[in-house]
Amino acid sequence: MDNSFHFDGTASSELQFKINQSIIFNYLRFNSPISRAAISRDLKISAPAVSRVIEKLIREKIKPVYPNLPAGRQVGIHRLNLPLW
Numbered sequence: 001m002d003n004s005f006h007f008d009g010t011a012s013s014e015l016q017f018k019i020n021q022s023i024i025f026n027y028l029r030f031n032s033p034i035s036r037a038a039i040s041r042d043l044k045i046s047a048p049a050v051s052r053v054i055e056k057l058i059r060e061k062i063k064p065v066y067p068n069l070p071a072g073r074q075v076g077i078h079r080l081n082l083p084l085w
Contacts, residue, residue, distance in 0.1 A: 017052065024053045046083055 011019065027043060028034065040050045 020049055021053045021056065024050065025057065
Protein backbone atom coordinates (compact mmCIF):
# COMPACT_ATOMS: atom_id res chain seq x y z
CA MET A 1 0.00 0.00 0.00
CA ASP A 2 1.34 3.42 -0.96
CA ASN A 3 1.03 5.82 1.99
CA SER A 4 2.40 8.87 0.17
CA PHE A 5 0.25 11.95 -0.27
CA HIS A 6 -0.65 12.90 -3.81
CA PHE A 7 -2.33 16.16 -4.81
CA ASP A 8 -3.33 16.99 -8.37
CA GLY A 9 -3.39 20.71 -8.91
CA THR A 10 -2.15 23.75 -7.09
CA ALA A 11 -3.03 25.33 -3.76
CA SER A 12 -5.06 28.52 -3.78
CA SER A 13 -3.34 31.62 -2.41
CA GLU A 14 -5.53 31.39 0.69
CA LEU A 15 -4.55 27.77 1.30
CA GLN A 16 -0.87 28.55 0.71
CA PHE A 17 -1.08 31.42 3.22
CA LYS A 18 -2.61 29.09 5.84
CA ILE A 19 0.08 26.49 5.20
CA ASN A 20 2.83 29.10 5.53
CA GLN A 21 1.21 30.52 8.66
CA SER A 22 1.14 27.11 10.30
CA ILE A 23 4.74 26.36 9.34
CA ILE A 24 6.02 29.75 10.53
CA PHE A 25 3.99 29.68 13.76
CA ASN A 26 5.34 26.26 14.69
CA TYR A 27 8.87 27.31 13.72
CA LEU A 28 8.58 30.32 16.04
CA ARG A 29 7.42 28.08 18.89
CA PHE A 30 10.82 26.38 18.94
CA ASN A 31 13.15 29.01 17.46
CA SER A 32 12.12 32.39 18.84
CA PRO A 33 13.27 35.05 19.09
CA ILE A 34 14.28 35.16 15.43
CA SER A 35 14.30 37.67 12.57
CA ARG A 36 12.10 37.53 9.48
CA ALA A 37 15.18 37.14 7.31
CA ALA A 38 16.29 34.08 9.27
CA ILE A 39 12.79 32.57 9.07
CA SER A 40 12.76 33.08 5.30
CA ARG A 41 16.24 31.62 4.90
CA ASP A 42 15.72 28.66 7.22
CA LEU A 43 12.29 27.66 5.89
CA LYS A 44 12.98 28.59 2.26
CA ILE A 45 9.79 30.68 2.15
CA SER A 46 9.96 33.99 0.28
CA ALA A 47 10.60 37.13 2.32
CA PRO A 48 7.30 38.78 1.25
CA ALA A 49 5.35 35.64 2.23
CA VAL A 50 7.08 35.56 5.63
CA SER A 51 6.32 39.26 6.15
CA ARG A 52 2.62 38.79 5.34
CA VAL A 53 2.36 35.93 7.84
CA ILE A 54 4.34 37.77 10.54
CA GLU A 55 2.16 40.88 10.18
CA LYS A 56 -0.95 38.76 10.71
CA LEU A 57 0.62 36.91 13.64
CA ILE A 58 1.65 40.21 15.25
CA ARG A 59 -1.99 41.29 15.20
CA GLU A 60 -2.99 37.99 16.78
CA LYS A 61 -0.31 36.10 18.67
CA ILE A 62 3.23 37.42 18.74
CA LYS A 63 5.05 40.57 19.67
CA PRO A 64 8.11 42.04 17.98
CA VAL A 65 11.24 42.66 20.04
CA TYR A 66 13.63 45.38 18.96
CA PRO A 67 17.06 44.84 20.49
CA ASN A 68 19.49 47.71 20.94
CA LEU A 69 21.47 47.55 17.74
CA PRO A 70 24.05 49.97 16.32
CA ALA A 71 22.72 52.89 14.28
CA GLY A 72 21.04 51.93 11.04
CA ARG A 73 18.05 49.90 10.10
CA GLN A 74 16.46 48.24 13.10
CA VAL A 75 15.70 44.55 12.65
CA GLY A 76 12.57 43.21 14.29
CA ILE A 77 13.15 40.03 16.20
CA HIS A 78 9.97 38.04 16.77
CA ARG A 79 8.87 35.75 19.55
CA LEU A 80 5.57 34.21 20.53
CA ASN A 81 3.49 36.06 23.09
CA LEU A 82 1.29 33.23 24.29
CA PRO A 83 -0.15 32.84 27.78
CA LEU A 84 1.47 30.26 30.03
CA TRP A 85 -0.92 27.52 31.09
